[in-house]
Amino acid sequence: MTGVAGQIVLGQAAFVGIGAYTTGLLLAKGGAPWVGALAAGIALSGVVGAGVGVVSTRIKGHYLAITTLGLNEIFRLVVLNEAWATGGPLGLRNIPRLHLPALGKSVDQQLCLPLLVVTLGCYALAVLVYRSRYGRDMRAVRDDETAAEVMGVDPRATKVCAFVLSSALAGTAGGLYVLLVGFVAPGNFTIAESIRQLLIVVVGGLGSIPGTFVASLLLVALPEILRAWQDYYLAAYGAAILAVLLGVPRGLGALTDWMVAPWVHPRPAAGEPGPVAIPAEVGHAGSR
Numbered sequence: 001m002t003g004v005a006g007q008i009v010l011g012q013a014a015f016v017g018i019g020a021y022t023t024g025l026l027l028a029k030g031g032a033p034w035v036g037a038l039a040a041g042i043a044l045s046g047v048v049g050a051g052v053g054v055v056s057t058r059i060k061g062h063y064l065a066i067t068t069l070g071l072n073e074i075f076r077l078v079v080l081n082e083a084w085a086t087g088g089p090l091g092l093r094n095i096p097r098l099h100l101p102a103l104g105k106s107v108d109q110q111l112c113l114p115l116l117v118v119t120l121g122c123y124a125l126a127v128l129v130y131r132s133r134y135g136r137d138m139r140a141v142r143d144d145e146t147a148a149e150v151m152g153v154d155p156r157a158t159k160v161c162a163f164v165l166s167s168a169l170a171g172t173a174g175g176l177y178v179l180l181v182g183f184v185a186p187g188n189f190t191i192a193e194s195i196r197q198l199l200i201v202v203v204g205g206l207g208s209i210p211g212t213f214v215a216s217l218l219l220v221a222l223p224e225i226l227r228a229w230q231d232y233y234l235a236a237y238g239a240a241i242l243a244v245l246l247g248v249p250r251g252l253g254a255l256t257d258w259m260v261a262p263w264v265h266p267r268p269a270a271g272e273p274g275p276v277a278i279p280a281e282v283g284h285a286g287s288r
Helices: 012-028 034-056 062-081 107-131 133-143 145-150 155-181 191-204 209-247 253-264 280-286
Strands: none
Touching: 012 034, 012 062, 012 155, 012 191, 034 062, 034 155, 062 191, 107 133, 107 155, 107 209, 133 145, 133 155, 145 155, 191 209, 209 253
């Protein structure tokens, strides 16, 4: 959303929460099967994302960031105060967890491999979208919306599609979290969580899929590694992030993109035209 499509979003945690609470409510109070509950959570997150995407066609930049920030806070307040449905500040408890006895004894062991498969599947989907026409349209809108529209790209449809895809993936994460933990609370989906997700994109490198993937592993694991420092671990966490940003200003993508360049940035096949180089004198003439 932010890296490829260029839309500044500060409410991604709300979409994760929508998927989590929808899945949890259907499992705990609706008696739905886990597949149906997860699918409903993903679908509702995508629908809300489509609505925000429509709004994003009217506003942009900091205004969009503030709007999504407000969405995150509205969601948190709703699930916090509607205790009759969501459990309020104590959270939604006794959610049936997913059990796959053939894969291990504990739930953590049983879901380790399935979650890894889903993660790699989402990564592959992100790469496919990046390489597709929709990915090119998103990058074109990000770089210059007016120029993209002149070249035949529909910026409105592109933004809505980007929001739907991003929100559906966030809803998937929320639903899987509930199936793994069996509990969900408003404190899991605060503005701080949305900012951390944005930080992952920045540290990974805007527009870099492998960089963002590596940054997510780093920023999720780093607090646990530094927690032994007790009162100083947050300072060490911030210092580590600053060291990455100062040492690699373009993000970790500058180090990881070359490893997967043949898949993310494929070369033109035989017979396909490659990029056209514009002579320098032509560029100078056009700028006069």
